[in-house]
Each structure stands twice: as C-alpha cells, then as structure tokens.
Amino acid sequence: MLRSHLIVALRGLRRDARYTALNVVGLALALAVAFLVLAWVRGELAVDAWHERADRTYRVVSTVQSGFDPDPRLFASVPDAVPALARDEVPGVEAVAEVVGRFYLATAEGDEAAGGLDLGGVYADGALFDVFSLRLAEGDPETALAAPGRLVLSEHAARRLFGDADPMGRAVAGRDGAAFTVTGVLAEPAGRTHLPLEAIASLSTLGPTPPTPWDEAFGARDVYAYVVLDNAADPDASEARLDALARRALPERAGARLAALELQPLTRINLSGRLFFSPLGTALPAAVAYVLAGLALLLLAVACVNYAGLAVARGLGRTQDVGVRKVLGAGRGTIVAQFLAEALVVGALAGGLALVFGTALAPAFNGLSFVALDGSPLSGRTLLDPALIGAAVVLVVLVAGAAGLYPALLLSRVQPAVAVKARGAATAGGKLWVRKGLAVAQFVAAVVLVVTAFAVARQASLLTDADYGFDTAHTLVVPLGDVPAERVTAWARSQPGVVGATATSRPPGFDGLPDVWLQRSAETDRVEGTTYAVDPAFVGTLGLLLVEGEGPSGRGVVLNETAARALGFGSPDEAVGAPVSLDSLRRDVVGVVADYQAGTAALGVRPAVLVADPARLRWALLRVRPGSEGGVAGALEAASAGLGASTPLRAGRYADELAATGDKALLREAAGVVGLVAGLALAVAALGLLALAAYAVQRRTCEVGVRRVLGARPSDVARLIGREFAALLGGAVVVALPLAVVLNGAWLDLFGRRVGLGPALLGASVLLVAAFAGLAVGSQVWRANRLDLVRALRSE
Template identity: 30%
Template sequence: MMKNLNNRPPNWALKFLRWFCDPDLLPGIEGDLMELHAERLAVSGYRKANRRLVADVLFLFRPAIMRPVVYRFQINRKAMLKNYLKVGVRNILRYKAFSLINIFGLAAAMSVCMLILLMLADQKSYDQFSLSKDRTYRILSKIPRSSAPNASSPFPLEESLTQDFPIVEAATQLVPGVGGELVVGDKSIELTGYFAGPTFFQVLGFELEVGDESASLQAPNLMIISSEVAKRLVGNDGSYSDLLGKPVRFFDRGLRIIQLDFGSETGSSPVDWGQFTITGVLDAEKYKSHLKFDVLVSTASLPALQREKKTENHVDDWQRYSYSYTYATLQEGKTVTDLISALDQLVVQKYEGNEDLKGLKLIPQPLTKITPGIFVGNPPSLQLPVEGYYILGFLALIIMLTACLNYTNLSIARALTRAKEIGVRKVNGAKRGNLVTQFMIESVLTSLLALVMGVALLLILKPGFEGLCANKFLHFDLGGSPVVYAGFVGLAVVTGVIAGLYPAVRLSGFSPLKSLKKLNEDSRSKLGFRKVLLSFQFVISLFFIVTSILIFRQFRHFVEFEYGFDSENIVNVPLQGNDYQLLISEMSSIPGVSGISACEFLPAMAMTNGIGVKPSDSESDPIAFEYLRVDSGFLGNLGLAVVAGRNLPVVDEAGRFVMINETGAKSLGYVSAANALGELVTVYGYEKPREVIGIMKDFRFQTPVMQDQIGPLMFINEPTHFSYLNIRLSTGNVTGALAAMQAKWKSIDPAHPFKYQFYNDQLVNVNLWMGDLVTIIGVIAFLAIVISCLGLLGMATYTTERRTKEVGIRKVLGASGLSIVLLLSRQFVVLLVVSVVIAAPLSYFVNNLWLQNFPNRVALGYGTLFLGAVILLFLGVVTIASQTLRASEKNPVDALRTE
C-alpha cells in the first residue's frame, strides 16, 4: 500500500530547521517533532498538523537552539582569506597579458569617473560655511514662456517676505549694477559687485576680516571691499584696519560681474557716484561661495543715486522680475513647504489680474543646491548646471560599463583554462560559495590594482582638464579630500564586484565531472555570449568615434564661419572708461594704423541687445531688433557696405538718425531698402522717433550657435555707451604699431593696463567651448576604443592559444600562413562588421537628435559614418593581426608540443 504523500510534513520547514539548528541537538528535536506530527495527523488531520509543525519550527528559531558560530563559519577563515589572496596574486602574475589588459581597461574607465567625482566634490563644497545653510533659500522667478527659471527676483520681495510672513527669520537681497572705478588718491582700481543690506551677513554667513558687520552696510554711501582690493590699496606690508573710515570716490562704468574675456563685455562712460566710506574688508577667498564680488555698496545708497538718475529705480516695481537676487532664512522648525505656500500667496497678491506676468512663479532653491544646481537664467556667476554632470556621468558610466564587460568577457575566457582547478577544488570539498569568494577576491584585487594605475592616469588628465577654456570661468579645484579619496577606494571595490560577479557565479557552477574533463567551452552558446559582449563594446566605440568626428566638424564650421565683415588685422581695445575721441585722435597718428572706429560691444561675440522698433505711423506691434551703438567709422572699418542712403553722421547730438540692415527694412514692411530711407521709426526706450538715414548690407551679427538666419539690426550713434576701439592695422610692422599704441595709452591713462585682442582670435575664442566638447568627447572616444581593442586583443590571444595545436597540424599538412591568419581572424572580422551594421544607424539617429539643437549646423552624411566605420575596422583588424600573424609564424613542431 502506497504511503499518502500528503501526510508528509512540509519539506521546507524541515530544511529550515536543519539549517539553523545545533547539529548536536538536531536528531532529538527533529525526532520529537516527527512524533508530534504523527499524533496530530491522527487527531486533527494533515493540514492542522502541518501548520502546528511549522509553528513549532519557527518557535524553535531562537539563540539557545541555533547552530553555534563555530559551525557556521570555519575557524580558519582568516587562513582561507589569506589563501584566496595568494591564489589571486598568483593568477594575476601567471596570466600577465590578460591581467594587464583588464587592469588598464578598468584604470582608464576609473580615471574618468574619478575626475567627475572630483568635479562634483568641488561643486558640492560651495556655500557650506553658513550656520543656517539648511534653512536658507534663494528665490527664483519663472514665467511660463521661459523654459528655465531666473536666478533673480523683484526688488520689493525682500521687504515683503520679512514683514508679511512670520516664517521668515531674515531675508537679504543683492542688486547687481555696481561696476566701475574705485579712485583713491592717484590709484584707480576696476571692480564689480552688488548693492547689499545689513542682513547680508546674517543670511549668507559671511564674516568681515576687519570692520563691524552690524553697521558696515547700514547707512548710505558705505562700502565693503574684498581683501584682494584692499591689498592693492595698502600693499603687502599695510594693515587692512588702516582702510576703515577711508573716503574713496567711485565712478560707475556699467561693468558686469561676469567677464567673459572675449569681447562681449559692455560698459559706458564713467558716471561719478560720489564719495563713499570703506567700512569693512571681506576675505572672499576664505569662503567658497557661488557669489563673486569685489565690492558691496550699501543698499541705502540707492535712493540718492536714483534721484540723480544715475541708476534705475525699481524699489516698488513688481513687474521687473529680473532685478535682484533674494535670499531668505526660515525660522527654526519651518520647512520649504511653508515657504512655497507663502510665495504662492504672495504671487496671488501681487500678480493677480496682470496678463503680462500671468502664471509667474516664485520658486525657493536651497542655498546648498545652487552649486551644482539646475540651469537658471541671469545667474550671478557662471557654473556648469547639474544637467551637465548628468551627461558627463552618463558618458563615464558607459565607459565603466565597457571596461566591466571587457573584464567579464576576458575573465570567462581565461577561467576556462582553469577548469581542472575548479574541478579539483570541488572534489576536495570546496562549496560553490568558496569558489565565488575566490573569484570575487581576484576581481576586487584586480580592480584595486587598476585604481593605482587609474590615479596615475588621473594625474595626467587633470592638467589637461584644468587647461580647458571653460575652466577659466568655472574655476574647478580638483585637489580632492580624504573623503573623496576614500570614495575612490569604494569605487574600485564596487567596480570589482560588478565586473567579477557574473564570471564568479557562472564559473563556480561548473560540475566537477565536466571541469575535470577540461571543460571544452568552445560551444557556440558560450562563445556567442562573449561575442555579444564584445560586439556591444564596439557598438559603443563606433558611436563615440562618429560623435567625435561630427563635433569636430561642427567646431571647425563655427571657427571658419563667414560673418560678412572684415575682421582681418583688427585689434579691439577696451576703452576702460577713457574718452574714445581722445584715444582715436592719439592712435590715428601711429604709423601702421589704417582705420579706427568705436562701438558698444563686438558683433558675433554671443552678446544680445534687443529693442522694439516699428514705423511711427503704424499701429502694429513692434518688431524685435538687435541694436548696437557705433560711431560713423564703424561700417567702413569693418568693410560693411551701405546699399542705400548714407552712413551715420560723425556727431548726432539730437539723436535723430538710425541705420538698419536689409532684413530690418523688410521686417518693417518696406518693399525695398530705398523705400525705408527717410522714414521715421519708433524705437522703444527713446522718446522721439528716429529717421532711417541708411540701409546697410546684411551680415552675420550673431554667433552661428545662436542664430542661423540673419535678423533685423539697427545701428545708433551714442558715444556715451562705447566700450571698444576697433583699430585696423596695415600688414606692415604690427609689433611696432602695438608698441606705439601701448605707449600712447600709458601717456593718456597710466592707471589702467593697455588691453587688446585681435578680432580673429576673439571669433575663435567665442567658440572654444565647442573645442572643449571636442576634447572631452574625443578623450572618451579614445578610451572606449582602447578598452574595446584591448578586449579584442585578449580574445584573439585566447583563441590563438587554444588553437595552437590545430594551427600546427594545419601547417604540417601544408596550410599557408595567409590561410591560417584568415582562419583565426574570420570570426572577429565578422564580429566587427556586425558591430558596424548595428552601430551605424544608432549613431546616425542619436547624433541627429543633438545636432538639431544647433540653429547653424553641419550635415551628418554617410561620409562621417563611413569614416568612423573605417577607423573602427582598421583598428580592429590591426589588433587581431598582431596575434594571428604571430600564431601563423610559429614553428609547427613547437605548436604540436603544446599541451
């Protein structure tokens, strides 16, 4: 009679009992449980008996019953770990070629990851010095038609937050617009900064080096200067305390805090703001802040300057949402949710019924998340937005994934030669967990060795990165800290675990019988998996090759772009507040100077200056024009043609005339350029209509990255806004002419250094960010190709080694060297071709996506894809040939001796 299987106790419960129970107690406990189970079967049935058995097992799961630690863990685990390390080191040394390939591949990927970690660590260290940093927020403004919020906000916001909302402990605002000359005796120092109030220190956490923080910005006409400015005033041996109470004079020139150094800076004629008193010195170098400034002027100085029309008045203006930077510190216990609710309530109060600003939002941004932070408009300083780190991190992740796949692929191939070792260990009692541990320790050990090499590569990469054009403005400090370097070790360990996990689990599962049979793993399924991994690496490599070629072509397109004006041999000299007419008069007499003009800023320097224009007799909406203030010599000096009418007059004191380009005339509705001559146009921001005195030929006013089609443009002659001289030199003695210009400058303005740049160089420099992109993507592409080729080299080496005896037999039977090479190379060449077939359409699709964001772009044609494929195939074939040629040239006798 067959036993009823349903009467058997739950097998999983018994297994669980045997797993945790003390072996000395297990026989008695299990016997008692089985007797109880039999009794309960007769009385209650098998369902209740099983439930009771499970309950009893769970009840027994307590320390008194559990297996002692001495049984769970081997006493000699320290010795085992030492053994695993010894075996790992031996295997790394035994398989030198494979180990070097793996170590270098992981090191290259780690170096990129470590560089990005250093960048992030540097950016994360900003704005950490304030004691109330976790309760402090910057208020952003966001209008619906803008894709990104502005870092700035309305001027009245600070007062409204502190007076109307008790949740705010304190608030402060910074008003840009301080930029000019600080004059002390015969010294003149150029500086930029903000208007700030007395709560500046409480909210943002700065402290004065010398001076009283509570009174330093309290009254009108007070200013705090940076320690750098103070050092220039007192010298290296002077005391900052001597500057307290010192009267100085300030002449504003409208200089911006962000100076890009390639010709987009603007300025104006000096405006005397009067006398100020220095009340403090702040050592800005001690504080890693997103705010950069040379001077802070008391906000209480604004009313007098506004009455005298020396600066704009937006004290009660809620419409100007991009005027100041507002920061608020919350009361203890209040959260960002409370602040969001308060800001929403404020928006309803101030903007309800305002159609122009309908949908405006005021958004709090934590002080500690400004750097790195989201992309914002009108920032107080330049920084790489957090989206940039996402992109860089994604690229680094791809490189690291490629290196890990490379390690996985080669580890599987190499470990197959260790089949007997696996079998012997299993026969001698090694469990799968022991083998997994051994393989993982080898992987982590390899990764730690790669970390050492990666740090060496990082030391090579760092100077190159710090030399990029973008770093002149981003100021990355890549020194690192102990925490960051501890993170590098963690990165190495994690990389080793990820890279070695699959080989460890896969290889430790081999049966001892198959292992001792030498485990001929050339079956198509296993080899196919390795081919997939290698193909994936080459797909990534081709993608980066194509992307690098395309970005380089786009960069060259920008650098060689034809703007339609003559920039050859033009030297642009910043006026630095000097009288442009006096400089023109002096510079014109220098031999070699063939022409001089003046302008507000330089065309094609990524500077925009928009204004609304419409015919005076029209009721239509104004047309958006770019406009530039220039003198009468500007057109001729840059080789710009007048197609109708005449040039701007030398002097236009009444402000009567303007010039527009051909596109501007058409956009205003005139059929031909001649029809616009003599017409009056309303220029928004100017009281009187102006007469169109001439039409100039269209030229590219903007950089190609900002504009594809030529837009409407207007020239106005307003000398008070000129910032640059444009000096054209003849092709003779340029060096002598520059020396003479410097001498003339010193005779006119000994206080400021003579600055100049050639226009052609500036046109290149404005696009150097694209050159940085070429460098970054090019380095990543190079690393991806190197790692992939190293993987291919390892696989080719492994294949030729495994087929050494076959090659010897074929040569003895008369096979030629070429046929041997083709035999060994065929599968890898096919692999490369398949990778190209997969990667080509992928590269075309993805690169076309980002290319569409450029208004003026090169075409991604088949030629770029073909060039990338040729480069990849050439490198792959050379890599394979290095091993197959060596195998084909071996002596057949030596090959047949190989076991």
C-alpha cells in the first residue's frame, strides 16, 4: 500500500512540476535555516559535556546581598574560603579545582599582525586536571602547576609564541611583571569548553590582586570553584551543606552578606537562562538560542502554511480524481494517506535541497558575532553529522506531516457524487475563505518580520549616530594596559596634532551600567548611578559644559544634571557644596556638568558621577586636530616601548569604537538576522502567491479568453486577476501593522533612546511586501494577457 501511495504521489507531483518546484523550494528555504539553528544549538549544548565526569561536575555560584544595593547579585565566583570548605567539610566531594582570572602575557615582540599576541590566561591549581578531562601533550600534570611561576600553554599559544621550537623550559613574562617558565603544553581538548585555556599559570604565583566584589564584602579574593561529586552523593544535599558552612564561615560585614551558594551543573553553564556577574570565559545566554529557534519556527510555520495553501488550491482541481477513487471503494483514510504521501515526498525533496541551501548559508551564519566569539563555526560537514541528519529527518517528517495534514483532511471530505459531476471545485471544503486565510496568514508574518527588520536597523543607526555631547569624530581612544595614565597623557600633550589629553576608568558611551547607589541623606531615596574615575583634564578635553562649580579633585565629585535632579537638588548651585553618599562613602559635590551621553546610548542619559581616582585610570582620550588622527595613532604606537608598554599602544577613533560596542553591534547583527528571515519569509509567501495566481489564471482561462475576444484590454485582465490578491494583501496589512507596532513597541521601550514606528517605516515595509506580491501576481497577469485565444476558448 505504501509503495502504491508513493508511486501515485510521484506521478502526481511530476505531472504538476511547477507546483512541486515551488513547494519544494519554499520548504527547503525554511528547513535550511532550521537545520543551521539545530546544528548550532546542538553544538552549544555539547559545550563541556565531553568531560569524563561532566554529569557530576558543578560550578559553585553565589548570591550576595550588599549593604548598599537592594537587589541581590548572582556571581559566578565565590569567596576563596569556599573551595577549602567543599574539599574538607562536604561528604561526597571527589575533587575541587580553583581558578582565578585573568592575566595577560607580555609578548609584543611575537606577532605584530596579531596585535602583539594578546594572550590571556587564568591562574589554577593542579586539581584542574583532576576535575576536567584535560591532557598534556608535554609535561606532567602532577607537577606542571605545583609551584609558583609555572605556566601551561595551549598548543596554539605555544606555536604563536615559539614557532616550531620546543616551548618546555622557556621563559615568558606577564604584563604585571611576573616571570613564568613553561612546564607543560596542553593537548587540544576533545571538545569545546567555557574555560579560557590559552595559558594556565600556577595559582601559587598569584600575589595581591586588584579589588573585587569579595574584597569589599568579605575581605576575600573571589575564585571560580568547580567540584566533582561521587556517584553516591546527592547534589541537593551537598549544595545545602556547603551553603550552610559558607554562611557560617563568612558572617555579615559592612552590611554585606552571602545570601546563598548553589551548585550549577557544568553542562548548563553555556546556554543558561540565568545571568551572572563576573563570568569566566565565554558562555552564551539561553535567550540567543530562544530567539534563533523562534525565528526558525516562524519561518517553518510560514512554509507550512504556504504548502497547505498550495495543496488546497491544487486539490480543488483534483476533486474528480478523489471522487472516482471513493466510488471505486477507497475510504477517507486511504485518501488522507495519499495526500500525506505527497507531502512526505515533497518534504524529502525539500530536506535534500535544504542541505545544499544550508551549506551555502553557513558562511553568513558563521559571520555572526556570537558564533565567531564562541568558536562554533558550522560547515557542510557539520550538517552531515549522522545524529544531526537523524534529527533533520524527524523534523522533515513532522513539518511535512503538519503541512500536509490539513489539505488531506479537507480534500478527503469531498462527496463522490458531487466530485464526479465536477462540482467539487466549488464545494471541496473548497470554501475560498480557507485558501485566502492561509495566504493572508503568510503575509501577516512577512509584514511583521519586515517591519521588525527595519525597526532593528533604524534603532542600530540611531544609537550609532547619537549625539554624545562631545566630539567623537576627532578623539582617539587608547587602552593603557600596564602603562601609567599620566605618562601617556604627558606624551600626547607634547605632540603637535593633539589638542588635549585626559584619562578615565572607561570611555563615556561604552557601557556605563549602574555601579553605584547615590543618596543625598539617610531620609532620601537612593538613586542608581554610574561612576567614572577621571583626571583633572577630563571636562576640558572633551569640551563638556561645566554648569556650576569646578572639576573633580580630591574627595570632591562632579554630578551630571540628571544625577543632580534625581537626588532632589532644585538647581546646580544648590548641589555644589552639598554632601552625597556613593554607596557607603560620603563625598562633597564640587561641580555639575551639563548632561552628555555618559553611558551607552541605549540607556539614554542616566545619573553619572565623576570622581578623581588616579588608581582606576585605564583609558586615555586624545582630542586631535582634524586630519591628524592617523599620524597621532602611528606616533603613539612607535613610542609605546619608550613609554614602558609591554604591548604596542593602539589608538582607535572614538566614533568607530562606539559603533563597535556591544549594543550597537548586536543590533546591527540582529537586523541582519531578522532581515534574512524576513526576506526568506517574504520569498516563501511570494512563491505561494505565485502558485495561487497561476491556478487562478488556469481556472479562469476560458473567461479571460472570452473577455479578450470581446475587447478587454490588458489592464482589464490585470484588474480581473489582481483585485482578488490586492484584497488579500490589504487584509494582511490591516492585521499585520497593529500587531507589528505592538510587538516592536514592546522591545523598543527597553531603550532610553528609541526610534518611532511612524508612517515612513511602516509605509516602506508595506511597499516592500507589495513589491514582492506585485512581482508574483504580475508575472501571471502577463501570462494571462499572452494566452492563445483559440486554446483559451477551448479550455472548457
């Protein structure tokens, strides 16, 4: 029976090759995107799953309640007392590894093209090799990290540093002046891991470290702790035991307390739904996978609706065939099986073509930043993985079944007597509203996606071109590394092309997430703000307007106007001289500057505080004369060694650096992804409309011939064929535009600065969709106007 269904299905599809081709291409495009997303998600879920004891390995994470922050914070790190507690006091713990990040190697002489071999690493103890399935190609894991100053390099890092020479026993310097000796070379891991493993230094090398959240809360260094439980251990009981021990060992201090410790499964660090402060290495949030999967499912839904609409339209011409089969004894189940067999054949053909499309789309997918950053590129070989092929086959069957089930149930209801008399076309569940509804649903999805793509692209452009309140076109940004800020700014002021030089803890506009609670007095509300450590030249160099008072100095701080208003000051002169609290520290306000874009433009203008703190200066900002940007940048790089830099100092144009920051880059990338999906959805919908228009012309061939004989002009034929589809498109637009405005308004409201969904954006979206629809229907109108009149009149 199955063989018979397949033979009949193949004959029918071959007889109507145009219908088959349109359906196969439409499904293949959607399946190609789904295959890519499926392959990527499968690869992400495999991160760290390859370790021998991955199912029993956990990262210890902590929740901290500080004295000045009302919201508890979830950290990926823990106080350095926790690993010892886990090792000595918690039953069932087989091994505990401690990791502290990060440090950088001073290797500027190695490879100028690679930015001076900017190799970063972590500190760890020898238990790292007990917890994780890491193997040394050279060296002994028992001793490689057993003493201070020992260093393990990855094979890739060893080649970059020493070429083909043997790295064992070679000396390497750290940027902080630490000296290391290479005692091991790490073999290529068997799979991907969230841990940065370019270089691993012995934990005992580590001396005093810069302040961390734990220094303030508990007087302890923060570490990343990984534990392995034995087979008999209960993770919940072990977590409760460790949590209780840690909270007793780390009492509340300065209003801060350890609220909770948790064991996070190693295999759930990547694609986790929870966000952590101070993460180590690269782990993608689950939201990325959800968004990609949602877009792929939406595109599959459009393709399924497309198939169903075409199948119904085509089936209206096959009601006599259905009626004859029923007269000869075929039951409804047999008819349903026949239509499902056709759907499965189309699905199989589409699945094969989807592999070709997927391979072609893979390079564009690999260009996405989260794929490149995570080191998870896809290829044709990835898509041919047997496990993925198995999942793809299941997906094809499900999609084909979902797409074919409705037409099968609808068309199998035809009554034999009606069908044999050739009236089935008018009655075959053939209610036209079903077919029209399916076409409208496709274009609703397409319009919403096109509006979203335009909105994301315009939002990215708005943030990139935002007015930051200072000159970004002729200002250079320089990460200082290990060079004192005053040394670089003094050098810059001696250069003829430099107008001014200053230093800051972070360049305004880069992120500026809230990091401090501001309070005027104990009786007033606290305000979230962002602090910037700056030198005395900051305000003048950037050309900020000092509304009242003077720049930051000593214990005096400068507020922006938004911070002054949020703290309840009626005017800038009222704020100057008043004390404010920065977390638990009291400071006097010595000045107020006009609002400028201190934090990322996505957040809008938020409360900001400028403080004088030379120890926190990490960036230099050089304001230069127009046209001298390249010369100053080149001179700085050439002078790097003389300034004491272990790697070349590289200056970037402020505007370019801002455009590359996370929110703007992410939005541009999102615009590309949504735009691609919108284009594919629009193409699939247009293919469906093309086929429906072709069937409309076929069904009305004789009518068109009669009208043309009676003198109808091409424009009359165009109105006859096109008005039905114009009504469909108009209905889709009426439904889609309010939906698009509501959905896009929800995510745009998350931005402090946002674009409006005005008539121009919505009109452009509708015009683009109408252009695709017009091309699809217009081709069939052109065909109708070129019909041979004699054949047209004989068609019925």
